[in-house]
């Protein structure tokens with residue numbers, strides 16, 4: 514029968530049927546926009562929200578469902594939704610829960626583009642965004658208004674590294690019916706259990722440790738409550754935040770080594786940070802495991818480990834120009850945003866804004882991401898670069 518069709522059509526509609534039994538250790542990369550239904554009746558009956566079946570590429574394939582389920586395992590979550598980047602995941606949360614007339618509270622030290630989105634919500638969407646000190650703890654109660662809908666948190670803030678008292682914030686928020694969202698990217702979901710500490714929604718920039726190779730962008734939003742999950746799913750559908758199957762596959766491929774990599778980054782970061790702490794050029798080491806770091810006690814109480822990301826403040830006598838020279842003199846550290854891949858990175862950051870809680874406006878801040886290179890080599894590199902601070906020293 515088929516032979517009567519033209520060659521061209523037979524290329525698209527062949528009689529060949531794949532044998533049914535195949536078993537491997539990986540989930541295949543299902544690339545699909547269209548999902549085929551067995552009948553018109555099956556198509557009409559399909560509930561796009563249900564993960565018991567497939568509807569359209571945007572809403573998931575076996576590849577994306579597998580990643581969502583593994584991420585839920587890591588964070589002890591009931592539900593997970595993927596988004597095209599960490600920032601898209603932030604937008605998804607804001608679109609799911611906020612509407613005109615609402616109020617949102619955002620910590621001063623939150624991931625910069627999240628802060629910028631807060632400003633945008635206020636300027637163009639009729640929402641008030643207010644910024645609070647990350648060390649506020651139970652004091653957040655004084656800021657909650659009847660229309661406060663959402664509180665953002667990040668543990669710790671990924672530049673200035675203050676560790677917030679999440680249980681204190683979630684206790685107050687629960688009493689007042691306010692949703693708490695945690696950006697848990699710093700700990701990869703491994704070193705801090707957001708849901709056990711009372712948050713409603715957890716966010717991950719999978720771009721970092723989960724991707725693990727500095728080569729793709731993705732985000733995830735996780736929740737426990739079915740009602741919150743429906744709101745998030747609806748926002749995801751309406752925004753069209755689908756993800757590419759190949760990117761998902763790359764994450765699935767790197768996920769089994771997540772714990773090993775995170776622990777290795779963490780161990781090396783502690784070594785490098787301890788060495789930096791002993792250097793006269795460094796004023797403070799902002800790593801939650803160090804006493805200089807605001808919220809260190811909370812870190813000891815609530816966290817089970819740390820990864821590769823921390824910051825240092827140079828002694829106040831060094832200028833921005835001198836610290837830029839230091840950064841450029843590093844050979845093993847790339848200058849670049851993001852982190853969580855194999856390679857060490859560093860970025861000089863200007864702390865801006867009207868931060869009354871930030872005591873170090875006069876000190877230059879450099880954020881380090883410690884990669885998988887040998888810690889001793891990284892220390893030797895930093896040591897040689899520190900001498901660049903004093904090259905043709907600028908006048909006092």
Ligand SMILES: *Cc1c(COP(=O)(O)O)cnc(C)c1O
Nearest residue numbers: 598599600624671698718720731
């Ligand atoms: C990188 C990052 C994001 C955003 O992730 P992208 O995938 O780069 O959009 C959000 N939050 C934190 C804490 C991050 O470090």
